[in-house]
Amino acid sequence: MRSTGKIILIAASFFSVVSCTNVTEFKKDDTERKIDELLSKMTLEEKIGQMHQISIERNIEKHFTDLQNGNIGSVFNTVNPIMANQIQKVAVEESRLGIPILFARDVIHGFKTIFPIPLGQAATFNPALIQEGARIAAVEASAAGVRWTFAPMMDISRDARWGRIAESCGEDTYLTEKMAEAMVRGFQGDDLSNPASVASCPKHFVGYGAAESGRDYNSTYITERQLRNVYLPPFEAAVKAGAATIMTSFNDNDGIPASGNPFILRTVLRDEWGFDGVVVSDWSSVTEMVSHGFCSDRKDAARKSVNAGVDIEMVSGSFIKHIPDLVGESCIDMNTIDAAVRNILRIKFRLGLFDNPYVNTTLEDSAYYHPNHLAAAKQTAVESVVLLKNEENVLPIRSDKKRIAIVGPLADAQHDQLGTWVFDSEEEKTVTPLNAIRESYGDKYSIIYEPGLTYSRDNNVAGIAKAVNAAKQADIILAFVGEESILSGEAHSLADISLQGKQSQLLAELSKTGKPLVTVIMAGRPLTIENDLNVSDALMYAWHPGTMGGEAIADLLFGECSPSGKLPVTFPRMVGQIPIYYNRNNTGRPARGTETLIHEIPLKAGQTSLGCNSYWLDAGYDELFPFGYGLSYTKFNYDSLNISSDRFSENDTVKVNFTLENIGDFEGTEIVQLYVQDKVGSVTRPIKELKRFDRITLSPGEKQNINFSLPVKELAFWNLDMEKVVEPGDFVLMVGPNSKDLMTKKFVVE
Ligand code: BGC
Numbered sequence: 001m002r003s004t005g006k007i008i009l010i011a012a013s014f015f016s017v018v019s020c021t022n023v024t025e026f027k028k029d030d031t032e033r034k035i036d037e038l039l040s041k042m043t044l045e046e047k048i049g050q051m052h053q054i055s056i057e058r059n060i061e062k063h064f065t066d067l068q069n070g071n072i073g074s075v076f077n078t079v080n081p082i083m084a085n086q087i088q089k090v091a092v093e094e095s096r097l098g099i100p101i102l103f104a105r106d107v108i109h110g111f112k113t114i115f116p117i118p119l120g121q122a123a124t125f126n127p128a129l130i131q132e133g134a135r136i137a138a139v140e141a142s143a144a145g146v147r148w149t150f151a152p153m154m155d156i157s158r159d160a161r162w163g164r165i166a167e168s169c170g171e172d173t174y175l176t177e178k179m180a181e182a183m184v185r186g187f188q189g190d191d192l193s194n195p196a197s198v199a200s201c202p203k204h205f206v207g208y209g210a211a212e213s214g215r216d217y218n219s220t221y222i223t224e225r226q227l228r229n230v231y232l233p234p235f236e237a238a239v240k241a242g243a244a245t246i247m248t249s250f251n252d253n254d255g256i257p258a259s260g261n262p263f264i265l266r267t268v269l270r271d272e273w274g275f276d277g278v279v280v281s282d283w284s285s286v287t288e289m290v291s292h293g294f295c296s297d298r299k300d301a302a303r304k305s306v307n308a309g310v311d312i313e314m315v316s317g318s319f320i321k322h323i324p325d326l327v328g329e330s331c332i333d334m335n336t337i338d339a340a341v342r343n344i345l346r347i348k349f350r351l352g353l354f355d356n357p358y359v360n361t362t363l364e365d366s367a368y369y370h371p372n373h374l375a376a377a378k379q380t381a382v383e384s385v386v387l388l389k390n391e392e393n394v395l396p397i398r399s400d401k402k403r404i405a406i407v408g409p410l411a412d413a414q415h416d417q418l419g420t421w422v423f424d425s426e427e428e429k430t431v432t433p434l435n436a437i438r439e440s441y442g443d444k445y446s447i448i449y450e451p452g453l454t455y456s457r458d459n460n461v462a463g464i465a466k467a468v469n470a471a472k473q474a475d476i477i478l479a480f481v482g483e484e485s486i487l488s489g490e491a492h493s494l495a496d497i498s499l500q501g502k503q504s505q506l507l508a509e510l511s512k513t514g515k516p517l518v519t520v521i522m523a524g525r526p527l528t529i530e531n532d533l534n535v536s537d538a539l540m541y542a543w544h545p546g547t548m549g550g551e552a553i554a555d556l557l558f559g560e561c562s563p564s565g566k567l568p569v570t571f572p573r574m575v576g577q578i579p580i581y582y583n584r585n586n587t588g589r590p591a592r593g594t595e596t597l598i599h600e601i602p603l604k605a606g607q608t609s610l611g612c613n614s615y616w617l618d619a620g621y622d623e624l625f626p627f628g629y630g631l632s633y634t635k636f637n638y639d640s641l642n643i644s645s646d647r648f649s650e651n652d653t654v655k656v657n658f659t660l661e662n663i664g665d666f667e668g669t670e671i672v673q674l675y676v677q678d679k680v681g682s683v684t685r686p687i688k689e690l691k692r693f694d695r696i697t698l699s700p701g702e703k704q705n706i707n708f709s710l711p712v713k714e715l716a717f718w719n720l721d722m723e724k725v726v727e728p729g730d731f732v733l734m735v736g737p738n739s740k741d742l743m744t745k746k747f748v749v750e
Contacts, residue, residue: 134186161214396559419544488524
């Protein structure tokens with residue numbers, strides 16, 4: 001254990017979150033003065049009204065009295081701009097103080113133009129592109145009057161059974177941080193008061209993705225150290241990037257539901273990070289604390305939640321009903337209410353709602369599905385697809401493969417390829433692979449379409465023979481399988497994550513034709529696909545790729561561009577390996593790779609004959625595909641790794657240099673990855689952690705020097721004494737194409 005010379009970083013240095021120029025400083029003071037003035041005029045009921053959020057989709061009239069009385073602060077699910085303006089008019093013109101309503105919506109991966117699910121977006125490792133996508137979503141959503149999205153979701157997800165892994169950026173803290181920053185900046189734009197800017201809401205704070213056994217809403221048991229090292233950093237990054245709001249999570253962590261947890265909502269978020277935005281509960285997560293057995297009744301839930309630091313209660317209505325009594329009984333301090341309302345008003349001022357409360361109702365036509373939006377959605381889908389197998393370079397499809405059989409339930413599934421959390425897109429706008437291939441390649445190839453199964457859970461095998469017959473007449477088979485969109489997302493967890501219905505049978509029978517079989521999987525999670533992989537000659541993982549997914553996949557299949565996505569999450573071989581992730585700690589008995597597997601065990605073997613190391617008798621040692629994995633049509637060679645020194649101190653920066661060469665025949669983009677292992681710590685450290693990545697495009701034969709700079713301070717972690725420090729000692733720096741195949745160099749921090 002290294003205990004000397006700890007370099008303490010100022011973990012809570014985020015009071016500089018809003019790096020202010022004099023002008024913004026003045027604006028801030030000005031805003032605070034306006035808030036003071038407004039607060040001084042507000043009755044307790046009007047204050048509590050700001051803390052009350054409801055969902056309105058229709059029948060707006062029935063809410064007019066509450067709006068007139070100032071009993072509603074924010075509304076979500078109103079996406080008709082005319083209706084939004086009618087609601088706003090009552091709030092602004094007919095209530096005593098005219099405080100505008102803030103309109104919210106779950107705009108998760110696009111509003112009209114749907115981008116790949118967030119897990120697919122993470123596979124691009126391209127924050128700039130993801131930022132552009134969030135900006136586009138904001139432009140489209142704000143044209144409908146939405147100025148607040150409940151996104152991005154930043155839950156570290158290491159369990160593919162959990163349906164909401166689709167909404168996440170996967171298993172890695174650093175990648176999720178980079179995506180969090182990008183999405184926050186994209187949604188919010190340069191200036192929150194721009195009518196096309198949308199306040200972001202990183203969620204779910206915190207630890208929701210660690211739900212036991214992947215069952216949604218389930219308990220989590222994350223220690224404070226793991227919270228700080230793994231689960232909190234993406235939120236910290238989002239706050240630093242200016243996130244206007246944060247949403248609590250449903251889970252209880254170590255017995256404390258997030259909506260009643262002052263440690264995360266006050267100590268960490270407010271005191272350490274200096275967050276001055278709004279904390280909103282998740283949908284009825286305040287009153288669900290009664291079901292959790294954490295609160296005796298709804299009044300108790302309101303008390304615990306407000307005191308813990310929730311500013312707005314989403315839909316469950318316990319604040320509006322019980323806060324007056326709770327304040328009267330001195331169970332909630334008036335200062336606590338004022339602080340919450342101040343946070344809410346601050347965001348409304350920052351959004352410019354007091355000056356400009358109404359949405360321009362003429363924007364919809366020009367904003368929705370703009371050609372630039374569709375192009376960005378296509379590019380994101382192109383970059384999100386991960387090529388997992390390409391035997392004998394069966395892809396891209398060569399021009400001599402004239403007859404193509406297109407099969408599978410996802411080949412022409414306009415609804416399902418959009419993925420989870422899509423409310424506002426018209427599915428007729430979705431371009432499926434079948435349509436895109438017919439449209440763009442139909443003149444050069446003859447296409448036979450025979451789906452075989454009609455949807456992913458289809459158990460009716462009657463159509464399989466027809467698909468096999470079609471395959472027999474073809475030169476190559478393109479099989480589109482996966483999951484319907486309803487199989488992932490909230491409350492859509494699965495205990496069996498293999499292909500549903502008879503899809504594996506379809507693939508196996510197609511493969512028996514001897515024709516080259518290219519499998520494209522569209523899904524909301526990593527599936528256990530080892531057998532399907534074995535019967536396929538090539539396999540592309542396309543997640544749920546969104547509106548333009550078909551065009552993106554078609555261009556990749558026919559070699560218009562080369563796949564470049566990399567896995568943001570480890571693919572297990574068997575569901576029983578879950579949770580499985582690359583940046584685990586080592587055991588005292590790591591597997592060597594020579595252990596006895598189940599079929600090798602001799603009869604009546606003695607207890608110690610199996611090696612006593614950390615592995616599975618049946619699944620072996622490894623995952624199916626490691627984090628960061630993904631192939632290209634070309635090949636890249638990594639060489640000549642150098643670092644600027646082999647000894648560094650606290651304030652140094654490790655300069656890393658290596659060469660990357662395209663040694664194949666196609667232009668291609670490689671996502672180069674840099675990992676670091678801290679060899680020995682005051683607490684055990686992960687075997688490696690992603691610290692940098694970049695996308696590098698090279699022509700055939702082109703070679704480039706790649707440089708990374710890594711400040712030593714970024715090697716800090718929360719140690720035994722719960723301080724964020726860089727502990728001196730030995731480190732290993734690793735560079736390569738995925739989390740497994742890596743060149744290494746050692747260095748020492750003194
Ligand atoms: C989800 C949130 C979502 C909210 C509002 C909840 O059930 O957990 O992620 O933002 O509903 O729709």
